Amino acid sequence: SRAGHRFRWGQGVYPLGRGDRVLWHANVGFDFSVWEMLAPLAFGATVVVGDAKEAGDPDALAACLARDAITAVHFVPRMLGLVTGRLSAAQAAQLRYVFCGGATMSAAVRDGWLTAYPWTRLFNQYGPTETCIDSTTYLCNGSEHSGEVPIGTPVDGTHVRVADHSLLPVAPGETGELLIGGAGLADGYLHQPERTAERFVTDPYGERLYRTG
Structure with a gap:
């Protein structure tokens, strides 16, 4: 299936395992929710079901990341910027993968996150719903100098x-x-x-x- 192909590609770029805990907090109408719900289960990781009432609250989301020891999470750029700084380094120590998509990520949002949590791997992802979750991905490294973050290279296939x-x-x-x-x-x-x-x-x-x- 298209989703299965996408999951297998992702496993080669940001592999999930038994120790991972992925937050499912996207609305089911948002295509990335398919990855949040199913990809962790396909590779032995845990899906942590978020509280819908917390979805738009950056303080509540930050608390959830710490409380539930989340290792992988997806944000739209605006929420990524709002959550930045609301977690201490110790509270975010377990975070490995942070995915960002749904709108254009600015350099300021990218730099703010990587300054606060430099050990995380921050991916900028682009892809309309018509192309199964995302079409391109870019691993941010903080060395870009433009006002916008690149959308990266195509996913496999x-x-x-x-x-x-x-x-x-x-x-x-x-x-x-x-x-x-x-x-x-x-x-x-x-x-x-x-x-x-x-x-x-x-x-x-x-x-x-x-x-x-």
Whole structure:
């Protein structure tokens, strides 16, 4: 399955094991919740079910990370910034993986987190729902100097292309539309054939791609 392929790839980049405790606090309508719910169980880790009432409260989330000894957690950039500093180094000592996606991560948010918790591995992840959780990932190291954090490189079996109106690659440095292809693509939108035809297209080489817009 697409999710299984994605889980196996992730296990090679940020492996989970019996000692890991992953917080499931994303709404089930958010695609990353699939990873929070199922990937830990597939590899022998523990899923800690978060309290829905705490989801938007940075103090409550910070307390949960410490109390439940969470080792892997996902945040949107805004919440990552709000949680930063609310945990002491000792309270966050067990954290190994922090994933961030759903919006653009700023350099300030990245630097704030890595300054406070430099032993954690902070991943910036990009991917619309139509491409199974995420399409690219980037391990932040704090050495980037731009105002935005890179979205990284494609996950295994996925590829991205910046293309022109003919769906052909543009030259380096030119502006175009980001197209995504490969193993993670959805089949389309349920009962919406016109929308599916608009966003899931075939390029001149016969490859099926998703137009991100």
